[in-house]
Amino acid sequence: MKTIAILGSTGSIGTQALDLVRRNPEKFSVSVLSCGRRIERLKEQIEEFHPRMVVVQREEDAATLAMEYPKLQVEYGDKGLIAAAESSCDLVLNSLVGIRGMIPTYYALRAGNDIAFANKETLVAGGELIMRTSEETGRKLLPVDSEHSAIFQCLQQNSGQAVRRILLTASGGPFRGYTLEQLRGVTLDQALRHPKWDMGNKITIDSATMMNKGLEIIEAKWLFDVDPDRIQVVVHPQSIVHSAVEYWDGSVLAQMGNPDMRIPISYAFSWPERLENDFKPLDLFAEGTLTFERPDPEVFKTLRLARQACSQGGTYPAALNGANEVLVQMFLEKKIGFTDIQDTIEKVLEVHKPENHLTLEGILEADRKAREAAVRLLSKN
Ligand SMILES: NC(=O)C1=CN([C@@H]2O[C@H](COP(=O)(O)OP(=O)(O)OC[C@H]3O[C@@H](n4cnc5c(N)ncnc54)[C@H](OP(=O)(O)O)[C@@H]3O)[C@@H](O)[C@H]2O)C=CC1
Ligand SMILES: CC(=O)[C@@H](O)[C@H](O)COP(=O)(O)O
Numbered sequence: 001m002k003t004i005a006i007l008g009s010t011g012s013i014g015t016q017a018l019d020l021v022r023r024n025p026e027k028f029s030v031s032v033l034s035c036g037r038r039i040e041r042l043k044e045q046i047e048e049f050h051p052r053m054v055v056v057q058r059e060e061d062a063a064t065l066a067m068e069y070p071k072l073q074v075e076y077g078d079k080g081l082i083a084a085a086e087s088s089c090d091l092v093l094n095s096l097v098g099i100r101g102m103i104p105t106y107y108a109l110r111a112g113n114d115i116a117f118a119n120k121e122t123l124v125a126g127g128e129l130i131m132r133t134s135e136e137t138g139r140k141l142l143p144v145d146s147e148h149s150a151i152f153q154c155l156q157q158n159s160g161q162a163v164r165r166i167l168l169t170a171s172g173g174p175f176r177g178y179t180l181e182q183l184r185g186v187t188l189d190q191a192l193r194h195p196k197w198d199m200g201n202k203i204t205i206d207s208a209t210m211m212n213k214g215l216e217i218i219e220a221k222w223l224f225d226v227d228p229d230r231i232q233v234v235v236h237p238q239s240i241v242h243s244a245v246e247y248w249d250g251s252v253l254a255q256m257g258n259p260d261m262r263i264p265i266s267y268a269f270s271w272p273e274r275l276e277n278d279f280k281p282l283d284l285f286a287e288g289t290l291t292f293e294r295p296d297p298e299v300f301k302t303l304r305l306a307r308q309a310c311s312q313g314g315t316y317p318a319a320l321n322g323a324n325e326v327l328v329q330m331f332l333e334k335k336i337g338f339t340d341i342q343d344t345i346e347k348v349l350e351v352h353k354p355e356n357h358l359t360l361e362g363i364l365e366a367d368r369k370a371r372e373a374a375v376r377l378l379s380k381n
């Protein structure tokens with residue numbers, strides 16, 4: 001029996017992870033559940049999965065829950081997430097959204113816990129620190145992101161040295177094939193309609209701007225120690241091939257499957273074993289044709305900006321990520337237009353003053369300054 005602490009249990013990844021637990025009660029149990037503000041959903045999860053600890057964002061919600069569940073350990077805020085990350089368990093699933101997920105990731109590794117890892121913003125902003133901490137502690141980072149799970153699966157039994165290229169697939173999002181002119185006029189409703197995946201709002205907008213793929217290039221660089229120049233983005237609208245690895249002998253190994261996040265979550269939970277399930281099997285006859293295209297970096301500038309920040313290194317990727325997070329939130333609140341996201345990130349990177357303190361505090365400081373710069377630069381438009 002594996003005991004799992006789930007950070008972000010009320011979100012898209014968190015609820016799909018709980019579905020796997022529900023289907024495999026003899027294999028998995030839940031020690032921690034956590035949410036931001038969706039307390040009613042958390043309560044339903046408490047009743048079903050009986051954790052010993054829960055973490056919420058706000059102190060007042062923690063107080064209410066503590067009254068309602070006197071036997072439960074109830075924590076809140078970053079302090080609570082750190083307590084959860086450090087708690088005794090077999091695996092921490094980090095399915096939080098955004099840079100705040102970096103704090104519990106760091107403390108989980110330091111406390112000797114392995115992590116199943118969906119929260120890509122952490123590796124984008126803090127890749128050097130997190131990979132160093134993972135190496136120092138010998139704790140594992142098991143990828144949950146579908147492309148990174150695919151690459152991880154294609155790399156089993158082969159060292160990173162043998163890799164010529166990584167082919168990182170992208171659906172292309174709802175605006176695949178659009179011109180820059182068309183992109184300027186898109187609405188929030190259109191951007192929230194991802195053609196293949198049902199995900200949280202932040203990553204859905206990242207997919208629409210293709211910043212998601214930019215973040216994933218940086219995530220792959222850190223996870224697999226591969227130079228970004230050897231990571232090629234391939235637009236594959238069917239989302240059946242989840243990524244591929246090309247070896248020096250010309251062999252290309254790809255991982256395929258229906259677009260169902262429970263598959264990569266399941267692999268991270270059971271690695272190096274595979275868990276049996278009764279999900280709908282992939283039907284290639286029904287799929288018929290799989291297609292592949294080049295992305296257009298002139299329209300989707302985010303791809304170029306992510307590569308640029310990655311090669312500048314230091315705190316540039318943290319600045320890219322921080323600016324993106326605040327701008328996506330503003331777009332979700334209908335305060336800015338769709339292309340303001342990429343245009344403003346470009347300006348933030350131009351004014352960013354890099355710092356070499358790649359500590360937890362240094363990275364969070366770079367994130368804070370990038371957010372401020374994004375808001376400041378927007379008001380000058
Ligand atoms: N969804 C997907 O299919 C995929 C997601 N990912 C990555 O996984 C991560 C999670 O994505 P997703 O599940 O879609 O996101 P969601 O927005 O659906 O869920 C995020 C979770 O984090 C919690 N949360 C948000 N803010 C805070 C906060 N300040 N303090 C504590 N908890 C907080 C939310 O709580 P509440 O419910 O209360 O808001 C929720 O439980 C992201 O990094 C994303 O990029 C990667 C690949 C695929
Ligand atoms: C499911 C998953 O891993 C997402 O990150 C997915 O990749 C988003 O789709 P895009 O390929 O459109 O960004």
Ligand SMILES: [Mn+2]
Pocket residue numbers: 145146147148216
């Ligand atoms: Mn992905």
